[in-house]
Amino acid sequence: MSSKQSILNALKKVAVEPQALPTFDVAPRIDDVIAQFETNLNTVAGTLHKTGGVEALQAHIDELTAQGKQVISTTDGIKGNRAVPGTAHQLRDIDYAVIPGDLAVAENGAIWVNNKNLGHRVTPFICENLFLVIKADTVVANLHEAINQIGLEQGEFGVFIAGPSKTADIEQALVVGAHGACSLNVYLI
């Protein structure tokens, strides 16, 4: 018998009482979702920029490229100085990546990013610093609302990103910048 079959056979009878799948009816906190989002984004070590829109972001990126920084953008209307390379490994020297987020979650500061907007999947992780761009009207109250709106088609990859990478594995001391991006700035447009 295959292992699959023997596992499935063993599962035909279990000692747990049958139990229906519960209904998920958790009340959302709907007061000022953008303020909630900002507070939680700060908690997870990210920074929100609410004013200036696309123009201010582009001006900032122009400064960075003038300093010789390597900037890749997959966001409409924002230009960096690097194109999506042939292989993911060639992103190893990217200083800044500018990526559009599909939606943001007020209760935890997370932003959903889908691989359609990434070039290579590794882009938001391998870049030294990450800029995420979100539309103000895509901020939802909680994860229950967010999860029903995320796009995750067959074969795709998507990720909730809440802040820059971090660790506290050495004596519980929080260090921002582990293996993924070392900083996260979020631009509301």
Added chain:
Amino acid sequence: MSTNHSSAIGSAVHAKKAEIFCRDEARVDWHSKALWMLREKRDRAAASLPEWEQLRQLGSELKLHTLTNLGHYLEEFEKNCLDNGILVHWAKDGVEHNQIVHKILAAKQVKKLVKSKSMLTEECHLNPYLESQGIEVIDTDLGERIIQLAGMPPSHIVVPAIHMKKEEVGDLFHEQLGTEKGASDPLYLTRAARAHLREQFLSADAAMTGVNMAIANKGAVVVCTNEGNADMGANLPKLQLHSMGIDKIVPDLDSAAVLLRTLARNATGQPITTYSSFYRGPQTDGEMHIIIVDNGRTEMLQDKILAESLKCIRCGGCLNTCPVYRRSGGYSYNYTIPGPIGIAVGAQNDDTNSIPWACTLCGSCSYVCPTKVPLDKIIHHHRRLKAQAGKLPYGKRSYMPLVGNFMASETMLNCSMSVARTALRVLPGSILKPFSGAWGKYRELPVAPSSSFETWFNKNRGK
């Protein structure tokens, strides 16, 4: 720098380590405080959500529902994975799991594998197996990398190097990674590890991760990390592998959302981990494999009480709150997973027959658990199973006439937790002490709370 987990987890070594750990009172205090800090952060995060108790209830119910329909959901999951271009493998035990992994890697001539944290691969002892087959395995979670370089197994399921001081990490990195001698600043050491591991990610032939949730109706796996190591791995080499226990299945995205809301809050007090990644297919031109593992889980499902331990989402909350774990360290449990949940899922295979007694039945673990795993009830049940099988702990036999009867008596084992707690309070320490193992040897037993946290909470704060 190969590691040999199997030698380090021998029970003799563990007992000795626990003893050494406990002799150093200052270290015990430091360890206990570090964990209590996590517990306090968790409390603040839980208190910030008015719906916390509702989420725990939903988490428990959705997990129980899934466990009672596990065959159905596993088949649905496999079918959807196949539709997404994901290859699915089934392993009845750790040995078969390791062989499957090796076969996948060998087919692609993989020389170097980057791995992110997975308690399941620890459970299966994958690393030593692959190393014996000539494959280099790099653990990439910082804590995991530290203990790998030190040649130790994890001492905690979320913060695996919690038992090590920064000076010790500094010495280790100086020896192995060439950092400055005497440097112990966590920022400096973390940056050094980042640079070292970046090279590993970029030169790896394959990546492997554990799975936090597997979504049946999508055929997707969710992987949560703060460091980004799972995603740096899975999105660079073209070959990605994910190992999961059969208990990781959830029916749908709504269910995953409930667990994602409590997981990080209960683990470290964060509102969510930095990255919650949903893999629903391989990279372009890539290959994605999922290995579904039983390794004793179907057997646990045949026991009504033990089955509930499979609701666990491995947040580590019960370790952080446990008075015994905090003061004895992760190496005293004779099992890969320490703490209350380690006893719950590991006691059957504990040849020293002692770990069910590394517990005061205070109930704090059950009270914090985000899926309401009744840990104290399960641990108590393990004592009964051991007593019924005539397997009272080694070294505890001399107390048999008194304690053996006491522990195995129907009244004692069938009584409510609160009676057990009373016994802990009224019986002289000399009788109960042998049951406390290494953690009780050098100090007095913890005072049993007069009521469980939950009763206390309902009485004092509830409603």
